Amino acid sequence: MFWNTMKYEIRRNFRTKEVIIWMILFPVVLGTLYKFTLGNLGKANLYSTVPAAVVENEKDQLFHWIMDAMNNGSTTDKTDAESSIGGKPLMNLTYTDEANAIEMLKNGEVKGIIYIDPPDEKSEPDPQNQKMSEVMDMVNRMAADGSLAKYIDDENNNYVSYFMNDSGNGNFVSDTKLSLTIKSNGSDQSMLKRMSDMYVSMQQSSREMVASAFNGGAGEGFDNISKAMSSDVPYIKELELTKGDTDSFLIYMYNLIAMVGIFGSMSGLTIAQNLQANLSDQAARRSCSGMPKIKQVLAELLAFYLSHSICVIIAVTYITLALRVNFGDRLPLVYLGGILGGIMGVSFGYFVGAIGKMSYGAKSGIIMALNMTLCFMSGLMVPGIKAMIIKYIPILNEINPVAVISDSFYYLSVDADLTRFWGKMVMICIITLFFVLFGFLMTRRTKYASL
Amino acid sequence: MSNTVVKVENLVKKYKELTAVDQLNLEIKEGEVFGLLGPNGCGKTTTISCILSLLAFDEGKIEVFGKEMTPVSYDLKSMIGIVPQNMAVFDELNVYENVDCFCGMYIADQATRKQYVDEALDFVGLNDFRKFRPKKLSGGLARRLNIACGIAHKPKLIIFDEPTVAVDPQSRNKILEGIVDLNKQGATVIYTSHYMEEVEQICSRIVIMDHGKKIAEGTSDELKRTIKNTETIFIEMDEPAASLTEKMKTLANVSDVSWKEGKLVIACTGGRHNLIDIMEILQAEKVQFGRVWSELPTLNDVFLTITGKELRD
Numbered sequence: 001m002f003w004n005t006m007k008y009e010i011r012r013n014f015r016t017k018e019v020i021i022w023m024i025l026f027p028v029v030l031g032t033l034y035k036f037t038l039g040n041l042g043k044a045n046l047y048s049t050v051p052a053a054v055v056e057n058e059k060d061q062l063f064h065w066i067m068d069a070m071n072n073g074s075t076t077d078k079t080d081a082e083s084s085i086g087g088k089p090l091m092n093l094t095y096t097d098e099a100n101a102i103e104m105l106k107n108g109e110v111k112g113i114i115y116i117d118p119p120d121e122k123s124e125p126d127p128q129n130q131k132m133s134e135v136m137d138m139v140n141r142m143a144a145d146g147s148l149a150k151y152i153d154d155e156n157n158n159y160v161s162y163f164m165n166d167s168g169n170g171n172f173v174s175d176t177k178l179s180l181t182i183k184s185n186g187s188d189q190s191m192l193k194r195m196s197d198m199y200v201s202m203q204q205s206s207r208e209m210v211a212s213a214f215n216g217g218a219g220e221g222f223d224n225i226s227k228a229m230s231s232d233v234p235y236i237k238e239l240e241l242t243k244g245d246t247d248s249f250l251i252y253m254y255n256l257i258a259m260v261g262i263f264g265s266m267s268g269l270t271i272a273q274n275l276q277a278n279l280s281d282q283a284a285r286r287s288c289s290g291m292p293k294i295k296q297v298l299a300e301l302l303a304f305y306l307s308h309s310i311c312v313i314i315a316v317t318y319i320t321l322a323l324r325v326n327f328g329d330r331l332p333l334v335y336l337g338g339i340l341g342g343i344m345g346v347s348f349g350y351f352v353g354a355i356g357k358m359s360y361g362a363k364s365g366i367i368m369a370l371n372m373t374l375c376f377m378s379g380l381m382v383p384g385i386k387a388m389i390i391k392y393i394p395i396l397n398e399i400n401p402v403a404v405i406s407d408s409f410y411y412l413s414v415d416a417d418l419t420r421f422w423g424k425m426v427m428i429c430i431i432t433l434f435f436v437l438f439g440f441l442m443t444r445r446t447k448y449a450s451l
Numbered sequence: 452m453s454n455t456v457v458k459v460e461n462l463v464k465k466y467k468e469l470t471a472v473d474q475l476n477l478e479i480k481e482g483e484v485f486g487l488l489g490p491n492g493c494g495k496t497t498t499i500s501c502i503l504s505l506l507a508f509d510e511g512k513i514e515v516f517g518k519e520m521t522p523v524s525y526d527l528k529s530m531i532g533i534v535p536q537n538m539a540v541f542d543e544l545n546v547y548e549n550v551d552c553f554c555g556m557y558i559a560d561q562a563t564r565k566q567y568v569d570e571a572l573d574f575v576g577l578n579d580f581r582k583f584r585p586k587k588l589s590g591g592l593a594r595r596l597n598i599a600c601g602i603a604h605k606p607k608l609i610i611f612d613e614p615t616v617a618v619d620p621q622s623r624n625k626i627l628e629g630i631v632d633l634n635k636q637g638a639t640v641i642y643t644s645h646y647m648e649e650v651e652q653i654c655s656r657i658v659i660m661d662h663g664k665k666i667a668e669g670t671s672d673e674l675k676r677t678i679k680n681t682e683t684i685f686i687e688m689d690e691p692a693a694s695l696t697e698k699m700k701t702l703a704n705v706s707d708v709s710w711k712e713g714k715l716v717i718a719c720t721g722g723r724h725n726l727i728d729i730m731e732i733l734q735a736e737k738v739q740f741g742r743v744w745s746e747l748p749t750l751n752d753v754f755l756t757i758t759g760k761e762l763r764d
Binding site for chain 2 (some may be wrong): 285292
């Protein structure tokens with residue numbers, strides 16, 4: 001009895017035009033549309049390690065330090081083996097001679113050659129440059145003989161500390177000249193150009209800072225540097241918030257899957273229609289049968305859950321395989337979130353459908369209006385609304401089914417830690433339980449005041 | 452003595468101010484084709500819904516197969532088949548699937564169910580339409596599908612709630628013949644309708660309802676015997692002179708003479724040779740007339756006599 005009823009409910013679902021259109025075709029079409037219109041959104045954010053050759057015609061310790069810091073910073077925590085995109089270094093630098101570098105560029109092994117050359121000779125010494133040159137010589141001498149160490153009294157001042165430790169092996173302040181040679185234009189070459197420009201800018205800044213600091217003498221100068229450095233923490237390491245892809249295009253896909261989940265409420269609406277004798281002739285006939293009501297309810301719910309889960313699986317699989325959207329190692333969780341979200345959506349529809357004795361059309365209108373309202377409150381229409389609700393009525397955001405689904409996908413896309421995602425999954429289960437329980441309490445009636 | 456299949460005692464069902472069923476008593480015996488006859492809105496379907504425990508009622512008691520009927524009397528419900536007035540099938544399923552779907556709510560065994568579904572389709576003559584969706588069927592065929600869904604599980608009690616509404620005469624006859632066959636196979640049948648001819652044709656016992664009350668009960672003949680008129684004679688003619696109608700009224704068995712819509716209508720209360728006596732008067736008065744025919748009393752006459760209105764009003 002149970003399986004037969006369930007079998008025919010599933011069959012009916014997949015023969016219902018609305019289900020085919022809204023649960024299967026709609027996400028496929030919209031996903032495809034997203035892909036072709038918004039597919040390039042995230043490419044700017046996606047990067048791969050750019051190989052480059054470095055020809056050092058002049059030793060520049062500052063260059064080594066900055067490049068190491070940048071690459072290590074991007075690599076984040078070396079122990080974090082799960083890092084997928086954020087774990088890549090920005091550049092893969094090969095220090096070599098010019099002939100080999102040119103050969104590598106020709107072969108495409110590197111995207112560009114960075115030349116580090118000695119500073120230009122000035123015909124007439126600029127008083128400003130001359131003073132700076134004197135200061136730099138003094139600092140380098142002090143670094144070499146170890147006298148700089150006494151100025152380090154703040155162990156947290158890593159930047160200065162780094163200078164102190166490494167400065168004995170090269171220049172503390174660099175005066176080299178950087179140039180870049182590329183073979184063609186592209187995003188990788190742009191990245192090299194930006195990195196080179198950034199280095200030149202930092203090089204200039206450090207020179208000016210040192211010169212300015214030493215106006216008052218060596219001791220005071222190092223104190224000034226120390227203060228300046230500690231008050232302005234430089235970009236050393238990017239702390240990743242996510243292990244997934246933060247591509248904004250993915251957000252659209254997550255929203256699309258969340259939407260498929262919410263659409264489950266439309267099909268869930270028909271559950272009550274199929275169960276309550278005062279809502280349809282078919283339900284009246286079923287109510288006269290020898291099949292217990294509880295079995296009927298369970299068969300209906302399971303059939304709709306299964307049908308909707310299949311729709312979600314089709315949507316996610318299409319997005320992943322046909323549209324080649326990369327959810328990284330979180331794909332199973334995307335399936336899970338979509339399926340649980342869909343189950344909640346179906347239960348929501350069941351709950352609303354069980355309230356009152358209105359026509360199916362009227363209830364469809366109500367559920368559409370409810371969905372829109374909940375979407376609005378969850379910020380899917382006007383982002384600022386969600387912030388307001390979180391500020392003034394936070395509980396509303398916690399129990400809003402649409403917000404719960406969209407939040408879970410948001411956390412899935414931005415959080416490295418899955419705690420918040422699992423929290424939302426638990427909330428989805430609680431809300432689902434609520435809807436099913438109260439829906440059942442309303443549909444378990446087997447006697448009606450009127451038909 | 453036959454067992455009582457359905458017993459309704461003092462049933463009262465109210466919708467706010469309206470009393471839909473008023474102190475109704477019914478007793479339906481095993482093997483009967485029991486007719487519930489009455490105009491639309493007289494409380495037939497409400498009574499059926501109460502018997503099936505779909506509707507909550509205000510007063511009374513209902514027993515089915517000797518047990519009190521409640522919403523959770525699944526053992527009793529499994530012995531009942533219902534053919535509702537409206538089409539209660541799924542448009543998304545084809546003919547076979549629909550019957551199998553509803554039969555599956557009673558019969559768990561797959562092989563038995565398949566056999567029952569095949570037999571039901573054969574019985575209603577839908578074997579050639581197994582793969583058709585309900586919307587592709589004609590009105591009559593769709594009605595037959597509605598019946599197949601209600602009888603496939605071989606119930607002991609089958610309730611037909613106006614199954615021939617909006618059905619062509621050919622399909623109607625087929626349906627009525629089918630109901631008689633089901634009864635012959637052992638099923639007790641409750642048949643509700645406002646078509647007196649149908650009820651007269653197939654029902655072994657009839658209850659006539661009006662305004663939620665039982666106004667008459669018995670076999671077709673018993674009911675007809677309750678009324679005064681035994682025959683009505685119609686004569687096509689121009690409006691007669693008052694002397695003619697008065698003369699006719701003097702005949703022994705004539706209770707009433709009236710002229711309606713080009714016909715002289717003469718109600719007779721019994722006796723034989725009424726028509727011969729009337730014809731003799733017409734010839735003596737040299738009255739020109741057209742067709743002449745006689746009709747025996749119907750359930751409509753019974754209803755008319757009791758309520759003062761036509762059954763179809």
